[in-house]
Amino acid sequence: MIESVVTHNHQPIIYTVIHDAHEHAHNLTDWQQHYDQISAGEFYGQIIERPFEDLQVFKEHTSQALSQSCLVWPDSIWLGISPQLQGKQNQSKINGLSLNSNDIMCRPGNIEFELTTPDAFDIYGLVISRDKLLNQANKQGVELNWQDILHNERLSIPDNTLSAINFLLARLLNHNATDSHGTPDHLTQDLIHMGLLEIFSKESPNQTVHTSYQHRKSIVDRARDYLHQHHERAITLSELCEACHTSRRTLQNSFESILGLSPIQYLRYTRLNGVRRDLKQAKTGETIGDIAARWGFWHLGQFAKDYKNVFGELPKETLK
Amino acid sequence: MIESVVTHNHQPIIYTVIHDAHEHAHNLTDWQQHYDQISAGEFYGQIIERPFEDLQVFKEHTSQALSQSCLVWPDSIWLGISPQLQGKQNQSKINGLSLNSNDIMCRPGNIEFELTTPDAFDIYGLVISRDKLLNQANKQGVELNWQDILHNERLSIPDNTLSAINFLLARLLNHNATDSHGTPDHLTQDLIHMGLLEIFSKESPNQTVHTSYQHRKSIVDRARDYLHQHHERAITLSELCEACHTSRRTLQNSFESILGLSPIQYLRYTRLNGVRRDLKQAKTGETIGDIAARWGFWHLGQFAKDYKNVFGELPKETLK
DNA sequence: CTAATATTTGCCATAATTTGATAATGTGTT
DNA sequence: AACACATTATCAAATTATGGCAAATATTAG
Numbered sequence: 001m002i003e004s005v006v007t008h009n010h011q012p013i014i015y016t017v018i019h020d021a022h023e024h025a026h027n028l029t030d031w032q033q034h035y036d037q038i039s040a041g042e043f044y045g046q047i048i049e050r051p052f053e054d055l056q057v058f059k060e061h062t063s064q065a066l067s068q069s070c071l072v073w074p075d076s077i078w079l080g081i082s083p084q085l086q087g088k089q090n091q092s093k094i095n096g097l098s099l100n101s102n103d104i105m106c107r108p109g110n111i112e113f114e115l116t117t118p119d120a121f122d123i124y125g126l127v128i129s130r131d132k133l134l135n136q137a138n139k140q141g142v143e144l145n146w147q148d149i150l151h152n153e154r155l156s157i158p159d160n161t162l163s164a165i166n167f168l169l170a171r172l173l174n175h176n177a178t179d180s181h182g183t184p185d186h187l188t189q190d191l192i193h194m195g196l197l198e199i200f201s202k203e204s205p206n207q208t209v210h211t212s213y214q215h216r217k218s219i220v221d222r223a224r225d226y227l228h229q230h231h232e233r234a235i236t237l238s239e240l241c242e243a244c245h246t247s248r249r250t251l252q253n254s255f256e257s258i259l260g261l262s263p264i265q266y267l268r269y270t271r272l273n274g275v276r277r278d279l280k281q282a283k284t285g286e287t288i289g290d291i292a293a294r295w296g297f298w299h300l301g302q303f304a305k306d307y308k309n310v311f312g313e314l315p316k317e318t319l320k
Numbered sequence: 321m322i323e324s325v326v327t328h329n330h331q332p333i334i335y336t337v338i339h340d341a342h343e344h345a346h347n348l349t350d351w352q353q354h355y356d357q358i359s360a361g362e363f364y365g366q367i368i369e370r371p372f373e374d375l376q377v378f379k380e381h382t383s384q385a386l387s388q389s390c391l392v393w394p395d396s397i398w399l400g401i402s403p404q405l406q407g408k409q410n411q412s413k414i415n416g417l418s419l420n421s422n423d424i425m426c427r428p429g430n431i432e433f434e435l436t437t438p439d440a441f442d443i444y445g446l447v448i449s450r451d452k453l454l455n456q457a458n459k460q461g462v463e464l465n466w467q468d469i470l471h472n473e474r475l476s477i478p479d480n481t482l483s484a485i486n487f488l489l490a491r492l493l494n495h496n497a498t499d500s501h502g503t504p505d506h507l508t509q510d511l512i513h514m515g516l517l518e519i520f521s522k523e524s525p526n527q528t529v530h531t532s533y534q535h536r537k538s539i540v541d542r543a544r545d546y547l548h549q550h551h552e553r554a555i556t557l558s559e560l561c562e563a564c565h566t567s568r569r570t571l572q573n574s575f576e577s578i579l580g581l582s583p584i585q586y587l588r589y590t591r592l593n594g595v596r597r598d599l600k601q602a603k604t605g606e607t608i609g610d611i612a613a614r615w616g617f618w619h620l621g622q623f624a625k626d627y628k629n630v631f632g633e634l635p636k637e638t639l640k
Numbered sequence: 641c642t643a644a645t646a647t648t649t650g651c652c653a654t655a656a657t658t659t660g661a662t663a664a665t666g667t668g669t670t
Numbered sequence: 671a672a673c674a675c676a677t678t679a680t681c682a683a684a685t686t687a688t689g690g691c692a693a694a695t696a697t698t699a700g
Binding site: 210211212215246247248249250253264298299303 | 668
Binding site: 530531532535566567568569571573584618619624 | 685686687688689696697698
């Protein structure tokens with residue numbers, strides 16, 4: 001991991017690079033995050049972050065598909081803007097809802113939400129305190145629609161607004177774009193505030209929800225609860241169906257539409273990630289076999305093979 | 321209200337008759353109940369109850385359809401046996417699940433459950449402490465299937481077992497059946513214990529659950545929450561649909577299959593029952609108009625007409 | 641109380657979803 | 671590497687949800 005803090009005459013830029021999804025999840029200042037890697041290949045993650053007063057701006061790159069659980073600090077609003085949704089639409093989901101190419105994501109602080117992101121994913125993030133945002137809105141005479149913001153995770157933004165915002169953020173956060181670093185902080189902040197207000201005044205909530213969403217979401221939630229409670233045991237699909245009072249086929253449809261994975265894939269990835277977490281902080285004396293068994297892996301040969309396939313290294317290498 | 325306690329040389333028999341569903345709900349010793357009357361006509365209710373040590377046996381008659389919310393004391397098991405389900409099957413529901421003619425109802429203590437009962441309904445009730453039941457089962461070498469008992473509200477019982485139990489209970493609880501009153505208590509209790517064990521050894525859970533049940537139940541639950549939170553305001557059907565993220569027709573189907581009432585019927589009955597409750601315990605100075613308005617009734621003429629139609633008396637008569 | 645208006649319900653055709661059987665594929669085990 | 675077993679894909683049939691419309695019912699105004 002390389003971590004460099006470039007200090008100019010103003011706020012620092014924090015730059016982190018990391019090769020593990022779990023560690024990467026902790027590198028965003030003041031966020032509580034939990035990442036599970038759900039595609040095969042060595043992970044590479046990078047964050048460029050600029051903290052201001054009451055305002056956080058960052059760019060995040062993640063090389064592998066992830067299932068993220070995120071929580072921002074209270075009394076704030078987060079916006080997530082992915083510059084390359086066009087190509088990868090329908091692969092990113094927030095709370096199980098697919099994004100259209102012109103959608104940005106929006107969630108208030110202190111409420112957990114889930115993100116499913118594909119491999120080779122880039123996203124800009126903006127977090128601002130609610131009070132600050134309200135102040136700015138008042139000052140500029142912009143009316144904010146809190147109902148939209150609080151109840152819709154996806155906001156559709158017109159093309160030109162979106163590209164303007166993307167340009168602004170790119171200028172601010174590209175590591176090589178030194179030109180922006182000469183700008184005084186207060187001017188940069190003003191620019192961002194204007195951008196935010198522009199977004200909120202042009203936004204219209206994306207309410208395209210399939211009728212099946214509610215039902216499928218509730219099935220997946222129940223299934224995940226159940227799997228979580230029994231993570232040390234081998235759960236069969238039929239058992240899970242009974243626990244969720246549903247049929248195999250519906251369980252599968254639900255998982256695929258909400259998480260983009262089949263139930264068993266989800267189960268396997270969750271467990272492999274669990275093992276990896278435990279391996280990273282294993283006490284001396286704990287064996288790989290112990291830890292693997294805690295997560296329901298009984299056949300170490302097969303396990304090691306799968307583990308290496310996903311994380312690019314063998315369990316014993318993780319254990320150091 | 322007539323209440324007579326007939327004392328013999330052993331346990332008393334408690335006999336209550338009442339003309340109001342809400343009061344009736346409180347007359348079962350040690351139960352927490354909340355009844356809403358959901359059919360039109362003057363209410364008449366009757367309970368015959370025999371309390372024993374660790375065991376309660378009763379018969380209940382209710383003249384009007386009811387939506388009941390029930391809670392038995394902790395560490396107990398309740399059985400509900402309706403002798404006339406044959407004719408009225410599909411009209412009685414427990415937690416929104418319809419009963420077949422050979423089903424009895426079963427719920428553990430300390431867990432709230434809901435009953436929908438038709439007009440002119442009779443039911444026998446048996447409550448026994450868990451420990452007592454386990455003791456008896458051990459003593460008789462009967463194995464109890466706790467999973468069935470805890471997770472299934474409906475147990476199917478063979479015809480002959482059912483009639484035997486019905487006969488036993490009728491003998492015990494028919495007001496005129498004086499012959500049983502000569503039997504010493506401990507013998508009666510033994511008979512009941514044997515009956516219970518017979519039931520639990522012959523029982524097979526009724527797991528006929530329509531696939532739509534889960535979904536519809538959750539819609540109805542959400543809808544009721546919403547209605548409960550806004551009981552003082554007039555809620556329109558479309559508003560409720562939005563709140564529940566569902567369509568008009570689906571909301572209606574859900575209510576009809578879970579509660580046996582349309583959403584608006586449910587709403588009206590709930591409110592009329594609410595007013596009646598408040599009227600019964602109104603402070604001096606409160607007017608009918610005040611109380612009615614609290615429950616969303618703005619047109620007193622219409623309200624009085626509906627109220628009389630359901631409860632058989634005008635609001636002012638209830639107010640005393 | 642009655643008439644005018646609005647809401648709700650029942651019914652229907654259509655669309656969407658769920659289901660279960662079977663075939664194909666993948667996984668764990670020896 | 672090969673077997674047995676479990677999972678996933680495919681498809682047609684069954685179930686369920688939806689929305690329009692007309693009839694029934696309820697609300698409001700006079």
